[in-house]
Amino acid sequence: MSMKLKALLKSAWVFHLSTGSCNNCDIEILDCLTPRFDIERFGMLLVGSIKHADVLLITGSGNRKSMERAKRLYEQIPKPCLVVAVGECALSRGMFIHSYNCPVPIDKVIPVDVYIPGCPPKPEAIIAGVVKLIEKVKKGTEKKSSV
Amino acid sequence: MIYIFYFLFYGFFLTAIIGLLASWIDRKVTARIQYRVGPPLLQPLIDIVKLLGKETLIPAGSSKITFLMAPIIGLASVILVSTLLWINNINPAKSFLGDLIVVLYFLVIPSVSIIMGGFASRNPLASLGASREMKLVLSYELPFILAMLVTVIKSGFTFRLGEILAFQAQNGALVRSWSGVLALIVAIICMQAKLALVPFDIPEAETEISGGVLIEYSGSGLAIYKLMKNMLLFTLPFFLIIVFIGGLRFDGIHLLYGVLKYISLVALMTVIRNTNPRVRIDQVVKFFWGPMTIIAIIAVVLALLGR
Ligand code: SF4
Numbered sequence: 001m002s003m004k005l006k007a008l009l010k011s012a013w014v015f016h017l018s019t020g021s022c023n024n025c026d027i028e029i030l031d032c033l034t035p036r037f038d039i040e041r042f043g044m045l046l047v048g049s050i051k052h053a054d055v056l057l058i059t060g061s062g063n064r065k066s067m068e069r070a071k072r073l074y075e076q077i078p079k080p081c082l083v084v085a086v087g088e089c090a091l092s093r094g095m096f097i098h099s100y101n102c103p104v105p106i107d108k109v110i111p112v113d114v115y116i117p118g119c120p121p122k123p124e125a126i127i128a129g130v131v132k133l134i135e136k137v138k139k140g141t142e143k144k145s146s147v
Numbered sequence: 148m149i150y151i152f153y154f155l156f157y158g159f160f161l162t163a164i165i166g167l168l169a170s171w172i173d174r175k176v177t178a179r180i181q182y183r184v185g186p187p188l189l190q191p192l193i194d195i196v197k198l199l200g201k202e203t204l205i206p207a208g209s210s211k212i213t214f215l216m217a218p219i220i221g222l223a224s225v226i227l228v229s230t231l232l233w234i235n236n237i238n239p240a241k242s243f244l245g246d247l248i249v250v251l252y253f254l255v256i257p258s259v260s261i262i263m264g265g266f267a268s269r270n271p272l273a274s275l276g277a278s279r280e281m282k283l284v285l286s287y288e289l290p291f292i293l294a295m296l297v298t299v300i301k302s303g304f305t306f307r308l309g310e311i312l313a314f315q316a317q318n319g320a321l322v323r324s325w326s327g328v329l330a331l332i333v334a335i336i337c338m339q340a341k342l343a344l345v346p347f348d349i350p351e352a353e354t355e356i357s358g359g360v361l362i363e364y365s366g367s368g369l370a371i372y373k374l375m376k377n378m379l380l381f382t383l384p385f386f387l388i389i390v391f392i393g394g395l396r397f398d399g400i401h402l403l404y405g406v407l408k409y410i411s412l413v414a415l416m417t418v419i420r421n422t423n424p425r426v427r428i429d430q431v432v433k434f435f436w437g438p439m440t441i442i443a444i445i446a447v448v449l450a451l452l453g454r
Contacts, residue, residue: 003196003200004197004200007193007194007196007197007200008197008200008201010190010193010197011190011193011194011197035181035182035183038178038183038184038185040174040178040183040184040185040186041183041184041185041186041187043186043187043190043193043194048362049361049362049363051204051362051363051364051365051369052361052364052365052369054197054201076204078201078202078203078204078365078366079201079202080201080202
């Protein structure tokens with residue numbers, strides 16, 4: 001694995017975007033920063049500007065207004081980057097699937113690297129999802145380098 | 148030739164290593180205060196390596212050259228200051244007339260570079276942060292220079308860092324006098340503002356203007372700014388140690404004292420950072436031009452009276 005990716009996985013700075021969630025998922029994400037879970041152990045930080053971020057973390061059902069913004073943010077995040085969708089809403093629009101305001105799921109608009117299901121997912125589940133993401137990236141680069 | 152060695156080895160590598168370590172101490176102590184575990188030892192270095200490997204985005208409509216040059220100017224001035232300080236600390240005879248003033252000037256340039264970068268990036272929040280940084284510089288510079296004046300007066304009106312050090316080696320550190328204590332307190336609080344740490348982190352205020360001046364920086368620009376801040380985390384306490392507490396020495400037990408001096412200054416900064424809320428910009432100006440300046444003037448008067 002290249003030095004670049006190794007460092008990226010050890011210091012992933014997260015930008016948190018809510019595309020119209022009910023706010024429960026957002027609170028569970030903030031729980032990951034609290035003393036009980038403390039994701040700063042793994043070098044993860046929550047940043048306020050998209051230009052500093054490595055991980056775009058999306059919650060919510062992706063309504064018409066906010067998906068435009070989500071797309072613009074995805075274009076602005078410096079590559080290489082990862083996208084994580086948290087919560088049933090972000091995965092498949094959950095209970096809002098028949099809503100007039102949520103025409104497409106998020107992964108039709110921007111590529112999502114890992115899906116974390118739950119309504120809302122527990123902080124443990126979010127951390128487990130991130131671990132899976134890290135493993136996936138590691139394996140992905142191994143495959144590429146062996147080919 | 149020897150100066151290039153000083154420049155690269157002491158000015159850059161050693162300062163960067165100690166600065167990164169100090170920033171780790173800062174984050175770890177913060178985490179422990181909040182009952183967390185905190186980041187691993189190499190985290191600041193990993194952050195910088197990661198940022199260097201990322202894409203550098205230049206916002207549309209910004210002034211490109213200023214935007215890219217600003218972090219480099221800041222870093223260069225910090226390296227120069229730390230080289231000067233190391234040379235004086237290792238070999239006091241090498242100092243030249245007025246290097247105290249040179250150091251004071253160069254210590255302002257990192258702030259100036261941040262202001263330049265903020266205005267060049269054509270982002271309203273960054274401009275807001277830059278203008279706040281400017282007010283911050285205006286407010287803390289007066290008491291800081293008054294505090295330095297105390298040292299100059301106490302050590303017999305000399306502007307050479309080397310002579311200040313030699314004076315302290317003979318007559319004991321300047322903090323042993325009343326004026327020295329007052330000046331050191333003022334200087335520590337000004338240092339907190341120079342480093343833009345809480346309670347004076349108004350230019351970067353994460354929760355109000357989300358990163359402020361640095362908001363548009365990504366990739367290597369941000370990495371250089373981070374490195375600059377980490378190096379300042381060593382350079383500024385080192386300057387105060389030289390000016391007030393008798394410098395660092397490397398023979399025998401003095402090495403331990405030196406490390407203790409530095410660590411206690413960093414720990415003090417971290418504790419101030421963790422036990423205070425952020426203040427408003429008008430409060431900062433009032434605080435520095437009011438109580439701080441008065442304390443500094445009292446210290447100067449005491450120094451003139453020989454106390
Ligand atoms: S997944 Fe559930 S908890 Fe999360 S935003 Fe949607 S409705 Fe709220």
